[in-house]
Amino acid sequence: MSSITLKSLTKQYTEDKSTLDHISLEIKDKEFLVLLGPSGCGKSTLLRMIAGIEEITQGEVYIGDAYVNEVEPKDRGVAMVFQNYALYPHMTVFENMAYGLKIKKVKRAEREKRIKAAAEMLQIDSLLKRYPSQLSGGQKQRVAIGRAIVKEPKVFLMDEPLSNLDAKLRNEMRIEIKKLHERLDSTFIYVTHDQVEAVTLGDRIAIMAEGKFRQIGTPLEIIECPVDMFVASFISSPPINYVDAVLVNQQGRAFVDIDGVRVETSMPIDVVENHPRVVAGIRPEHCFITDETSNTFAMEVLFTEIIGTDVLLHLTYKGSDFIVKKSFTKTYEKGQKLYVGLDASNVNVFDKNTQKNVRSLS
Amino acid sequence: MSLAKVKTGIRYAMLALISALMVFPFIWMFLISIKPKNEIYSGSILPSAFHFENYLRVFTDTKMLLYLWNSIYVSLIIIAFQIITAIFAAYVFTVMRKKWVQFCFVLILATYMLPSAVTYIPSFILLSKVNLLDTHTGYILSEFISIFAIFFLRQSFMQVPKDVIDAAKLDGAGHLRLIFTVYIPYCKNAIASLVLITFIYSYNNYMWPSLLIKSEENMFVTIGLRRLFMSQAGYGMDFPLAMAACAISLLPMLILLAMASKRIIHSMANLYVNK
Ligand SMILES: Nc1ncnc2c1ncn2[C@@H]1O[C@H](COP(=O)(O)OP(=O)(O)OP(=O)(O)O)[C@@H](O)[C@H]1O
Ligand SMILES: [Mg+2]
Numbered sequence: 001m002s003s004i005t006l007k008s009l010t011k012q013y014t015e016d017k018s019t020l021d022h023i024s025l026e027i028k029d030k031e032f033l034v035l036l037g038p039s040g041c042g043k044s045t046l047l048r049m050i051a052g053i054e055e056i057t058q059g060e061v062y063i064g065d066a067y068v069n070e071v072e073p074k075d076r077g078v079a080m081v082f083q084n085y086a087l088y089p090h091m092t093v094f095e096n097m098a099y100g101l102k103i104k105k106v107k108r109a110e111r112e113k114r115i116k117a118a119a120e121m122l123q124i125d126s127l128l129k130r131y132p133s134q135l136s137g138g139q140k141q142r143v144a145i146g147r148a149i150v151k152e153p154k155v156f157l158m159d160e161p162l163s164n165l166d167a168k169l170r171n172e173m174r175i176e177i178k179k180l181h182e183r184l185d186s187t188f189i190y191v192t193h194d195q196v197e198a199v200t201l202g203d204r205i206a207i208m209a210e211g212k213f214r215q216i217g218t219p220l221e222i223i224e225c226p227v228d229m230f231v232a233s234f235i236s237s238p239p240i241n242y243v244d245a246v247l248v249n250q251q252g253r254a255f256v257d258i259d260g261v262r263v264e265t266s267m268p269i270d271v272v273e274n275h276p277r278v279v280a281g282i283r284p285e286h287c288f289i290t291d292e293t294s295n296t297f298a299m300e301v302l303f304t305e306i307i308g309t310d311v312l313l314h315l316t317y318k319g320s321d322f323i324v325k326k327s328f329t330k331t332y333e334k335g336q337k338l339y340v341g342l343d344a345s346n347v348n349v350f351d352k353n354t355q356k357n358v359r360s361l362s
Numbered sequence: 363m364s365l366a367k368v369k370t371g372i373r374y375a376m377l378a379l380i381s382a383l384m385v386f387p388f389i390w391m392f393l394i395s396i397k398p399k400n401e402i403y404s405g406s407i408l409p410s411a412f413h414f415e416n417y418l419r420v421f422t423d424t425k426m427l428l429y430l431w432n433s434i435y436v437s438l439i440i441i442a443f444q445i446i447t448a449i450f451a452a453y454v455f456t457v458m459r460k461k462w463v464q465f466c467f468v469l470i471l472a473t474y475m476l477p478s479a480v481t482y483i484p485s486f487i488l489l490s491k492v493n494l495l496d497t498h499t500g501y502i503l504s505e506f507i508s509i510f511a512i513f514f515l516r517q518s519f520m521q522v523p524k525d526v527i528d529a530a531k532l533d534g535a536g537h538l539r540l541i542f543t544v545y546i547p548y549c550k551n552a553i554a555s556l557v558l559i560t561f562i563y564s565y566n567n568y569m570w571p572s573l574l575i576k577s578e579e580n581m582f583v584t585i586g587l588r589r590l591f592m593s594q595a596g597y598g599m600d601f602p603l604a605m606a607a608c609a610i611s612l613l614p615m616l617i618l619l620a621m622a623s624k625r626i627i628h629s630m631a632n633l634y635v636n637k
Contacts, residue, residue: 053528074534086525090547099543100533151533 001064002077002154002187003029004050009059011045011211019045021211022059032181032188034198036234037208043191044083046208047157050189051080063155074103076155079148083159083191085140087132087147093119094128097147104151111150118146121176123169137164142173149180156188162197174200195237199223207231225348229355232281232348238312241287241322245280245349247272247358256280256347259318261295263344267359275358278349284312284325286346289338296339297322301332315340388612395605402601416606426607428579429586434614436498436582437564444508444560445553451507452515453541467516474509482573489574496576504574505564511556518552518629519545551629554622561618583611 004027011020020042027033035043048054050061052073061068068076079100087096094115101111119125122142132140141164148156161177162170174197181188181201192198198205199219206216207230215227226232232240245258247267254267258280290296299315299322306312311328314321315338324340332338349358394402395416397409420426455467485504486495494500522545530544546553568584575581581589590604619626 048528051528051532053531073528073531078532080529080532082525082529084523084525086523086529088526088530088544090550099530099535103534103539147529147533 001029003027003031003062003064004155004187004189005060005062006050007060007062009046009049009061010057011042011049011054012057018057019211020049023211023213025206025213025216027187027189030181030185030187032190032201032203034202034205035189035191035208036193036195036198036205038234039193041208042211043208044159047080047159047189047191050155051078051157052076077153078155078157079151079153080157081141081144081148081159081161083163085132085144087140087143089132092129092131093124093135093143093146096132096143097150100147100151114150114152115146118149121149121180122146122173138166138169141165145173145177152184152186154186156184156186156190158188158190160191160193163193170197177201195235198235205235207234225357225359226281227357227360229279229281229350232350232357236283238284238323238325241282241284242279242350243282243317243322244352245278246276247278247349249273256349258342259297261297261342263342263347265347265349266345267349271358275349275351277352278358279352279355281348281350282342283346284323286343287324287326288341288343289313289324289326290341291339292341293339296341299338299340301334301336301338303334304332313338391605391608395602395609397602399600399602413602416602417610419603420607420610423603424586424590424607425578425581426583426586426590426610429581429583430611430614432498432581433565433583436502437561439502440505440564441557441560443502443506444511445556447507448511448515448556449541449546449553451512452519453537453545455512455516456519456545470509471513474513478570482570485570486573495574496580498580501571501574504570505567508560511560514556514559515549515552518549522548551625554625555629558618558622558626562615565615587611 004025006023006025009020009023010018012018023046035046037043045054049056050063052068052071056069063076063078088099091099097115097118098111101114106114115128116125119128122145124139124142124146127135127139127143132143135143141161145158145161148158158177162173165173177188177190178201190197190201192201202219204216204218205222207214207222209230215222215231222231222235226235229242243258245256248255248257248262249269249272250262252269254265254269254272255262256265256278297317299317302314302316302321304311304313306328309328310325311332313324313326313332315324316322317340322340350356351358393407393409396412396414398411398413401409455463458464489495489500489504492500494503526548527540527544530540535543566584567582568588571582572585572588575585587604587607590607591599
């Protein structure tokens with residue numbers, strides 16, 4: 001059993017400021033939890049506290065059923081991939097991976113077997129005799145992952161383990177980590193900045209800001225119904241579009257009205273009554289380009305950005321930017337006029353003052 | 363010629379000049395050591411004949427060999443003790459950030475500010491109480507711990523990245539393993555420099571051993587050399603012999619420097635160059 005329970009966990013580096021502020025969370029056995037949040041919000045600090053290498057100011061950490069606040073890091077059964085790799089500079093790649101196993105008195109043959117398997121998976125088997133200073137950033141990162149894998153821990157803590165890899169390798173590694181999770185029966189906590197990683201890997205995603213969780217949920221829950229504008233922005237890549245809107249009650253049905261363009265939403269009618277003025281969040285992939293002139297927005301092309309087989313149309317609408325994502329089938333000119341329609345069901349509306357999703361306020 | 367080249371040229375010229383100034387006394391010493399006695403004050407730089415037999419005479423006519431042996435083996439023992447104690451002390455002062463531990467560190471550093479002459483009398487009295495005057499054991503005991511070494515090693519231990527230490531802790535390393543498999547290998551260049559500095563200090567040390575050591579068979583090179591000059595003062599100095607002895611006394615340090623120079627340059631660069 002390697003569930004992880006955090007109870008009101010707090011970290012203060014200085015007296016006056018809480019880096020982590022009464023964080024509570026239950027991570028189930030074998031769950032893959034992704035931590036997502038802006039730089040400096042305390043993700044690394046949280047991982048370090050679970051690992052036992054950062055002092056806990058207040059609160060409790062449980063791994064399985066055991067209270068581990070006072071347990072030595074090595075006895076917690078966790079392995080960590082550090083954000084800046086933290087390889088032993090005076091040891092070769094092989095020695096780096098073998099170090100922890102030697103201490104645990106794993107037999108030599110077993111050691112070599114595990115290291116070989118991990119190195120092959122991570123495509124670093126040709127580097128085993130090199131020193132960290134002779135490796136590129138991406139190679140170091142893979143060695144760091146390898147050093148954690150060979151320990152076969154109950155709990156994996158990974159701090160942005162793929163941040164330094166090129167796109168292709170990152171895709172491959174993402175799949176490898178997913179497979180690893182399925183194979184190893186370990187619980188994973190995984191820090192990333194990359195929404196794609198978060199959504200593809202996470203059983204659940206926890207979005208953090210300023211030492212607190214903003215929202216914890218499955219990728220679907222967070223994408224479908226972000227609790228506030230911060231979460232909506234964070235989970236959306238390319239960035240979500242915000243436009244002022246009003247909620248209207250049209251014969252007992254709820255509509256979002258954006259400058260006369262109306263789409264129906266599945267909102268309880270009393271919410272509509274309570275929050276007339278809102279901000280609508282429209283994700284770039286939930287728009288379409290059309291020839292239809294009614295119930296659409298007239299916009300002008302600023303520039304286009306081609307991403308693989310998709311294209312991002314950067315448009316202007318009433319003086320602010322608006323992004324539409326579609327598959328790349330046609331080129332557009334700067335200054336060209338387009339009509340943009342909305343997919344009805346996918347509009348989230350946020351209270352203008354509190355920035356909270358009005359659906360969660362009802 | 364570009365400005366950069368001129369600059370490099372000037373830099374090299376300066377370095378060459380300074381090096382020449384540094385090396386000159388040693389060359390002078392060597393030249394005197396092979397001159398006939400009557401040419402010492404002649405003013406000519408090169409001798410008329412080479413008298414390398416002065417070097418043989420150092421071993422036959424004086425007790426230099428014994429002094430050398432005393433100096434070297436005592437220095438080696440002192441190095442071993444100083445470095446081992448410094449490693450453990452530096453580790454404690456690096457790792458334990460508790461207020462009172464750091465206070466102890468400051469206290470220890472403060473004693474380093476004391477001029478060493480102040481400690482001679484109390485140390486002398488202490489050693490006399492335990493009957494260790496005029497013994498190598500007494501000298502080794504009094505040089506057992508070096509505050510400079512503790513300070514120096516703490517500085518380099520602090521350079522070990524925190525995450526590397528944390529990774530080792532997660533891998534299961536305890537205190538001793540941390541010291542021997544992370545800190546020491548990481549700081550091996552600094553330790554090599556420290557060995558050299560400690561050796562030079564201890565080998566060169568004159569004042570305190572000269573107070574402590576009285577009997578001929580326990581003497582160190584520094585005191586021995588001085589005796590060589592003193593003993594002959596009456597009959598006109600045998601300068602060539604004395605200079606040959608000086609030259610020989612330098613050898614151990616030159617050998618050590620040759621062995622460790624690469625690491626020392628490395629560790630100095632690490633200490634003073636911002637990476
Ligand atoms: N040893 C420390 N002493 C004081 N403050 C610290 C210390 N370590 C981290 N902090 C502060 O705590 C906050 C959280 O740091 P942390 O490293 O956990 O952020 P993070 O979420 O991992 O950011 P990033 O995405 O940039 O890695 C930051 O504001 C940081 O300045
Ligand atoms: Mg971080």
